[in-house]
Amino acid sequence: MTTSPPRGAAAALPRDVVTGLTHLLCDADGNLFPSEEPAFVASAAVTNRFLAELGDPRRFTPEELRLATTGMNFRTTARRLATEAGRPEVDVEPWVAEEKRAVTAHLGGHLRPHEPTTAALTALSAHLRLAAVSSSALGRLAACFTATGLDGLIPPDRRFSAEDSLPVPTSKPDPAVYLFACESLGTAPAAGLAVEDSVPGALSAVRAGCPTVGNLLFVQPGERAERETALREAGVLTVVSSWQELADLVLPVLTGGGR
Numbered sequence: 001m002t003t004s005p006p007r008g009a010a011a012a013l014p015r016d017v018v019t020g021l022t023h024l025l026c027d028a029d030g031n032l033f034p035s036e037e038p039a040f041v042a043s044a045a046v047t048n049r050f051l052a053e054l055g056d057p058r059r060f061t062p063e064e065l066r067l068a069t070t071g072m073n074f075r076t077t078a079r080r081l082a083t084e085a086g087r088p089e090v091d092v093e094p095w096v097a098e099e100k101r102a103v104t105a106h107l108g109g110h111l112r113p114h115e116p117t118t119a120a121l122t123a124l125s126a127h128l129r130l131a132a133v134s135s136s137a138l139g140r141l142a143a144c145f146t147a148t149g150l151d152g153l154i155p156p157d158r159r160f161s162a163e164d165s166l167p168v169p170t171s172k173p174d175p176a177v178y179l180f181a182c183e184s185l186g187t188a189p190a191a192g193l194a195v196e197d198s199v200p201g202a203l204s205a206v207r208a209g210c211p212t213v214g215n216l217l218f219v220q221p222g223e224r225a226e227r228e229t230a231l232r233e234a235g236v237l238t239v240v241s242s243w244q245e246l247a248d249l250v251l252p253v254l255t256g257g258g259r
Helices: 015-019 036-054 062-069 074-084 093-110 115-125 138-148 176-185 199-208 221-234 243-254
Strands: 023-026 129-134 159-161 192-196 212-215 238-240
Touching: 015 243, 023 115, 023 176, 036 062, 036 074, 036 093, 074 093, 093 138, 115 129, 115 243, 129 138, 129 176, 138 159, 159 176, 176 192, 176 199, 192 199, 192 243, 199 212, 199 221, 212 221, 212 243, 221 238, 238 243
Parallel strands: 023 129, 023 192, 129 159, 192 212, 212 238
Antiparallel strands: none
């Protein structure tokens, strides 16, 4: 029987997995930057107006909405809410556009560079090609990458959105966006190390065949223990607490220094 490593300990990644890597596939929100909490401030305002139009008396605080929908895009959330309100026929697309506008504007003005993350990603980029694989819209990603100073590390042609990049929009845990990203990048899923902070994201990557690592960097402290357990159950190879911790696991092998 396989024994899980102690909570809080990042197990070494299998050497054969690391030596076969060509790409680092990074979830964006809550993983590359702490965007989820501020995004839900703007999203909750739109969600509550949508519920009012549906005639649904429910209202969400930003934190309630975050806990209920982490890893899902707004289209999926809106459709679910409409169905629960007995209005599955409602056209959610105008609300999707409004939520995208509101959240993008809020994040563009709120986020700032996180220097330890930038430093670790820069070191990793010398050995792996970086890409972003997200459920979020490309416009939202653009605002976040610019605000956090990550445009140079993951340019627009290496950002993939389950909302905008696919023929039919979807959301994680559907593996479609990871499969599309790997095909577009010309790499096999096994050669793309995915890094995810959420369980739906981890399931998406694992189901696509990508070796996957969980990242707790921007997860709320009180939620980390439960999230770590859930990520391991979703099939991640290990769980780290920062991008530097991931770099410390991967770079010694890629540079020939690992045993």
